[in-house]
Amino acid sequence: MPFWDLQRQLGIDVDRWMVRQSMPQPYGRAAACHAFEREWVECGHGLGQTRARRECQPEYEDFMECMHRTKLAVRLRTILDQREKLIKEGKYTPPDYHKGKEESRP
Numbered sequence: 001m002p003f004w005d006l007q008r009q010l011g012i013d014v015d016r017w018m019v020r021q022s023m024p025q026p027y028g029r030a031a032a033c034h035a036f037e038r039e040w041v042e043c044g045h046g047l048g049q050t051r052a053r054r055e056c057q058p059e060y061e062d063f064m065e066c067m068h069r070t071k072l073a074v075r076l077r078t079i080l081d082q083r084e085k086l087i088k089e090g091k092y093t094p095p096d097y098h099k100g101k102e103e104s105r106p
Helices: 005-010 033-043 049-055 056-070 070-089
Strands: none
Touching: 033 049, 033 056, 049 056, 056 070
């Protein structure tokens, strides 16, 4: 049959987008978010799509945070906004090495 193992014959991997972290990695090490992806896949295995979305939401959110770092970016932006606010109010003065000035050398 001509359709058997078509992906391998064409040299493409259609399933790659589904489990990116589970693919073979360089030097044989697990990917950074592999554990989160594995928890998500194990949680949803055999549940069905509708039930898995509801019951495995925390695992999915952890996996997406590991992949995209959206919560971390929001937190960092909040910290930097607070820093700028304190600088404008005169309650905080950043050290010279945070202003781009070099330290004086002996």
